[in-house]
Every structure is written in C-alpha cells, then in structure tokens.
C-alpha cells in the first residue's frame with residue numbers, strides 16, 4: 001500500500017498509457033549513470049507494467065490506482081533514454097529482446113550482448129535515443145527454459161528457426177505493440193531504428209510511428225555464432241550484413 005506521503009514523492013513520475021485494451025503504467029525517469037568504455041554516461045531509465053484496465057481507475061490519481069493492482073512482477077520491460085529524446089529532431093531507438101545468456105553471461109552463441117552494448121554506445125554518441133529492453137522476448141518469445149531446449153537441438157545441427165518450430169513454437173513470436181505504446185508516450189517525432197530486422201521496422205510503421213531511417217548493427221561474428229547470423233539473413237529475412245570478416 002502506497003501511503004499519501006510516499007505518493008506525493010512519486011506522483012510526477014508515473015504515467016499511464018493504453019495498449020490492446022490494457023493499461024500500461026510507466027515509472028520514471030530514474031537517473032542511471034552507466035559506464036561505457038571508461039566514461040560515465042547519464043541515462044534516464046523507465047520501467048513499465050501492463051495490467052488489465054480497472055473500472056475504478058481515475059484520470060489523475062495514478063499512484064492511488066497502483067494500490068488497486070499488484071505491481072510486484074519479477075521481470076518487467078524497461079527503457080533507457082539518453083539526451084532530449086522527446087524533442088531532438090533526430091533520435092535513435094533500439095528494440096532489444098532480452099537475452100539472458102548473451103546479455104548477462106556474454107555468450108558468443110548469439111550477438112545479443114554485443115548488440116546491447118553497441119546500441120548504448122551508438123545512442124550516447126548520437127546524443128539522443130532510447131533503448132527498449134523487452135523482458136518477454138527471451139529466445140524470440142519462447143522463454144528461457146524452451147531456449148535451453150532449442151540450444152540442445154541446435155547442437156544436433158538444427159538452425160535457430162527449425163529448433164523453435166520443432167518445439168512447437170512460432171519461429172518469431174515477438175510482439176512490439178506494448179513497447180511502441182510506451183515509445184509514443186515518450187516521443188511523437190520521427191525515429192531512426194538500430195536494427196537489421198525488417199519486422200521491427202514494419203511493426204513500428206504499422207503502429208503509426210514515423211521511421212525516418214535505419215542504422216544497421218552487425219558485429220561480434222565468431223565461429224560460435226556464424227550459423228546463427230547466417231540463419232538470420234537467409235531464413236529470418238534480416239537485412240544483409242555489411243561486408244566484414246568472420247573471425248574464426
């Protein structure tokens with residue numbers, strides 16, 4: 001239960017938007033200093049929570065509305081904002097799908113860890129942008145346990161797409177609607193997206209975002225993820241890799 005004196009502290013940092021008939025509560029910005037290549041960059045961090053729209057909610061008393069819902073989820077998505085994201089004429093975004101093995105442990109089976117850090121560098125160098133970290137996207141939406149199963153199948157020679165479909169999943173079950181709703185809360189002007197994935201560009205455009213450009217993001221290729229990267233291009237329709245040497 002959030003008491004009135006606590007509500008007074010956080011009331012200006014809670015916003016609410018809607019997606020798919022549900023409410024999305026967004027909390028932030030929280031100042032987040034991040035060390036990037038030996039320099040501390042100040043990012044502004046938001047997290048969000050999706051809940052069925054309640055009948056008792058009020059237009060203004062958002063913090064009080066939090067008392068009517070459970071807000072103790074273990075894993076939620078969030079967004080890391082840099083610079084004047086709302087107003088800068090040319091801001092970058094990245095929709096990054098969570099990857100427990102790549103982002104946290106630095107696994108070389110995929111390129112996620114590299115893409116995460118590189119996106120933060122690109123956004124900080126550019127001067128304004130937002131990196132969405134999408135928590136329900138593990139293993140392209142199949143979850144961590146299923147991803148471990150898929151990795152075992154990949155060790156037997158199946159590629160990323162076949163491993164997922166053999167386990168009964170769609171090749172790519174990721175949905176960006178919720179993140180795009182939060183994006184629209186933070187910015188209305190056009191964005192450029194850091195991605196090689198045309199599905200992400202399409203998802204933004206069909207949700208009414210003006211995508212002014214695309215920044216490719218390839219790198220960290222190695223003998224461990226060569227097949228994974230090739231499958232992205234050959235079977236998942238990713239834009240081609242810029243010519244570069246595969247490090248063996």
Ligand SMILES: [Zn+2]
Pocket residue numbers: 099101102103110111112113
């Ligand atoms: Zn990964």
